[in-house]
Amino acid sequence: MSQKVTIYDLAKQLKVSPGTVSRSLNDHASISKKTKDKVLALANEMGYRTNKFAANLRNQKSNTLGVIVPKLNSYFMSTVLAGIESAASSEGYNLIISQSLESEAKEISNTKALLDSGVDALLVSLAYETTNYDHFNMFTNRKIPLLFFDRVLDLNNCTTILINNEAAGFDATEHLIKQDCKNILHISGSFTRTVYRDRYLGFKKALEKYNLPFSQEQLLETDLDPTKIEDVIQHILKSPNKIDGIFVANDTMAVKCVKELQKLNYKIPEDIKVIGFNNNPISEIINPSLSTINYPGYEMGILAGQSIINHLNGNINLQSANSIILKHKLIIRESTLK
Amino acid sequence: MSQKVTIYDLAKQLKVSPGTVSRSLNDHASISKKTKDKVLALANEMGYRTNKFAANLRNQKSNTLGVIVPKLNSYFMSTVLAGIESAASSEGYNLIISQSLESEAKEISNTKALLDSGVDALLVSLAYETTNYDHFNMFTNRKIPLLFFDRVLDLNNCTTILINNEAAGFDATEHLIKQDCKNILHISGSFTRTVYRDRYLGFKKALEKYNLPFSQEQLLETDLDPTKIEDVIQHILKSPNKIDGIFVANDTMAVKCVKELQKLNYKIPEDIKVIGFNNNPISEIINPSLSTINYPGYEMGILAGQSIINHLNGNINLQSANSIILKHKLIIRESTLK
DNA sequence: CTGAAAGCGCTTACAG
DNA sequence: CTGAAAGCGCTTACAG
Numbered sequence: 001m002s003q004k005v006t007i008y009d010l011a012k013q014l015k016v017s018p019g020t021v022s023r024s025l026n027d028h029a030s031i032s033k034k035t036k037d038k039v040l041a042l043a044n045e046m047g048y049r050t051n052k053f054a055a056n057l058r059n060q061k062s063n064t065l066g067v068i069v070p071k072l073n074s075y076f077m078s079t080v081l082a083g084i085e086s087a088a089s090s091e092g093y094n095l096i097i098s099q100s101l102e103s104e105a106k107e108i109s110n111t112k113a114l115l116d117s118g119v120d121a122l123l124v125s126l127a128y129e130t131t132n133y134d135h136f137n138m139f140t141n142r143k144i145p146l147l148f149f150d151r152v153l154d155l156n157n158c159t160t161i162l163i164n165n166e167a168a169g170f171d172a173t174e175h176l177i178k179q180d181c182k183n184i185l186h187i188s189g190s191f192t193r194t195v196y197r198d199r200y201l202g203f204k205k206a207l208e209k210y211n212l213p214f215s216q217e218q219l220l221e222t223d224l225d226p227t228k229i230e231d232v233i234q235h236i237l238k239s240p241n242k243i244d245g246i247f248v249a250n251d252t253m254a255v256k257c258v259k260e261l262q263k264l265n266y267k268i269p270e271d272i273k274v275i276g277f278n279n280n281p282i283s284e285i286i287n288p289s290l291s292t293i294n295y296p297g298y299e300m301g302i303l304a305g306q307s308i309i310n311h312l313n314g315n316i317n318l319q320s321a322n323s324i325i326l327k328h329k330l331i332i333r334e335s336t337l338k
Numbered sequence: 339m340s341q342k343v344t345i346y347d348l349a350k351q352l353k354v355s356p357g358t359v360s361r362s363l364n365d366h367a368s369i370s371k372k373t374k375d376k377v378l379a380l381a382n383e384m385g386y387r388t389n390k391f392a393a394n395l396r397n398q399k400s401n402t403l404g405v406i407v408p409k410l411n412s413y414f415m416s417t418v419l420a421g422i423e424s425a426a427s428s429e430g431y432n433l434i435i436s437q438s439l440e441s442e443a444k445e446i447s448n449t450k451a452l453l454d455s456g457v458d459a460l461l462v463s464l465a466y467e468t469t470n471y472d473h474f475n476m477f478t479n480r481k482i483p484l485l486f487f488d489r490v491l492d493l494n495n496c497t498t499i500l501i502n503n504e505a506a507g508f509d510a511t512e513h514l515i516k517q518d519c520k521n522i523l524h525i526s527g528s529f530t531r532t533v534y535r536d537r538y539l540g541f542k543k544a545l546e547k548y549n550l551p552f553s554q555e556q557l558l559e560t561d562l563d564p565t566k567i568e569d570v571i572q573h574i575l576k577s578p579n580k581i582d583g584i585f586v587a588n589d590t591m592a593v594k595c596v597k598e599l600q601k602l603n604y605k606i607p608e609d610i611k612v613i614g615f616n617n618n619p620i621s622e623i624i625n626p627s628l629s630t631i632n633y634p635g636y637e638m639g640i641l642a643g644q645s646i647i648n649h650l651n652g653n654i655n656l657q658s659a660n661s662i663i664l665k666h667k668l669i670i671r672e673s674t675l676k
Numbered sequence: 677c678t679g680a681a682a683g684c685g686c687t688t689a690c691a692g
Numbered sequence: 693c694t695g696a697a698a699g700c701g702c703t704t705a706c707a708g
Contacts (some may be wrong), residue, residue, distance in 0.1 A: 004480075049453055049454055049476075050454060051619060052456055053391050053392075053395035053400070054395050057391035059390070062391070062435075071420065072416050072419045072420040073417045073420040073636070074416070075411075076410040077416075078415075081435075082409065082437065083409070089444075089447075089448070089451075094434050094436070094451060095434065095435055096402075096434050096435075097433055097434075097435045098423060098427060099424075101424075109427075110427070113430075115433060116387055117402075118390055138385070190470055228467055232505070255623055282619065282623050285593055285620050285624050286623050286624070286625070287625040298411070
């Protein structure tokens with residue numbers, strides 16, 4: 001097999017010009033059906049494959065989307081990625097995916113690498129660490145569309161896709177209150193990311209609405225690392241008022257909490273009621289099953305992919321500085337039963 | 339900000355040739371430090387970014403690896419991907435990732451897309467459905483390295499990375515036997531994929547070694563879809579001999595089995611002992627915790643990435659037609675206690 | 677409906 | 693140590 005067939009090879013064999021071959025391959029209107037068929041047949045026979053580098057260089061467009069996620073191996077993120085991939089591939093876009101591993105430095109280097117790779121657009125969920133956002137200027141300066149999902153950032157002319165985290169935090173907390181919890185602990189992620197701050201704000205609003213007092217020990221800001229569960233448990237044990245409900249900012253950590261508390265002979269939900277966040281499959285597996293907030297990751301991925309592609313295609317359904325809010329949903333299970 | 343700075347822009351400003359700029363940027367030995375510094379400083383100042391399409395076109399190399407997985411949103415696969423990404427990015431490689439969704443047609447179209455994208459190598463875990471492998475000839479014909487991991491295929495000159503599934507299947511089954519199981523059911527994935535066939539072969543070998551009879555009802559070939567758990571349960575209920583042990587080919591399905599059996603008032607492990615496969619985190623969450631086989635997905639990803647990059651770099655530690663076997667490990671938990 | 681030619685932005689063998 | 697020039701494989705405005 002020839003290692004490399006170009007349009008020149010086809011042109012020579014067919015005794016036409018390279019331009020004609022190129023136009024035939026791209027189904028250009030001005031080429032006769034007969035010529036097109038001839039070209040396509042030979043291209044097929046010779047195993048011709050277009051050289052994207054050349055085409056991209058010429059067209060200044062790559063049909064590629066860049067994606068940066070904090071971690072590839074997280075249930076939520078891989079679900080979102082599945083959605084993005086599905087949307088992208090059905091529109092003929094490739095995906096270059098990289099992970100920041102929650103590090104600002106790695107996020108910056110990923111950003112550069114994706115810029116260099118000539119992605120047509122960039123989809124980002126921010127790292128925990130990131131506090132400076134200058135690296136995204138490389139994209140905005142060059143007018144390359146930028147979209148943030150889940151861990152978002154409010155930047156001019158960037159689309160953001162997320163759920164209403166404040167409302168979701170409110171719903172989770174209100175549910176605990178309605179189940180008679182009086183002294184609720186909120187285990188949050190880092191406030192650097194607004195998703196976690198917003199959940200906390202919802203938590204506080206619910207307390208206020210039901211006239212429950214709030215003291216600083218009821219907030220535990222963590223990095224949601226399950227290996228550091230011991231700190232969380234210590235906090236619970238040392239709490240001046242007996243904690244009777246916990247709202248955890250994600251299911252992985254919530255499940256870990258339940259397991260550890262059970263080891264200490266706490267009864268869930270009798271002694272302490274627990275609600276998580278995300279509707280990760282583990283929330284259904286644990287005993288008692290975990291109440292949580294459903295976060296539609298796959299739909300988010302589909303929407304993110306479609307939005308950005310529509311934007312690239314110049315369709316109108318995405319305005320600049322848009323924000324898309326997905327619906328969350330309270331899911332009540334055994335871990336918060338009265 | 340200029341939308342696009344090229345080496346010509348730098349050359350003009352510095353009154354040197356584009357060649358000199360290019361060599362400076364690539365840290366070529368023959369350029370004086372003074373010139374290099376000058377070029378680098380201006381490149382930085384003007385926000386110059388190399389155009390990869392042009393460089394790739396010229397170099398016939400993209401520093402990009404293609405990856406095709408059956409599903410992005412699976413614990414095991416996303417763990418492997420995290421490993422691949424980590425290895426790739428530390429060597430300056432990008433990753434183009436796509437999912438076949440277990441479909442042969444999609445796998446073929448992904449293969450073509452990745453070939454067109456000019457990946458330097460392709461890493462594949464096969465779709466359930468795939469029975470014809472001709473689409474990989476596009477790569478082997480062009481001498482583009484191809485590596486299979488987990489769901490592998492024995493093709494000439496391709497590296498495969500996997501565990502010894504037969505030995506792992508044997509270990510899982512032997513463990514059940516040692517826990518006094520006499521009539522063990524094996525819930526397998528599709529035999530189209532050798533990983534599942536091999537686990538089954540190990541299962542049978544263990545039965546033979548311990549002189550346990552085998553009848554056809556002890557094998558249930560499924561697509562491991564947890565939504566079809568009802569068929570599995572029916573099979574168990576209708577079994578002529580009372581099943582006292584189950585070896586399931588993955589944890590997700592094993593967990594689903596345990597849950598459903600518990601609903602029917604079976605006691606696990608007293609009535610039926612269950613062992614899974616993969617050491618998915620859910621195996622630790624379920625009650626009783628699930629015995630399983632540890633499958634080092636992250637390490638597999640690291641190895642896959644490093645192997646292929648070493649190969650591309652012309653290092654010698656990867657022979658043609660190589661096969662790398664990772665260590666598995668039996669993990670004993672509550673679901674198989676005597 | 678088709679061809680000749682320029683150009684996308686790099687890299688590098690060759691020459692000095 | 694540096695420059696001039698060719699070429700990687702496409703696409704398309706222009707001309708006919």
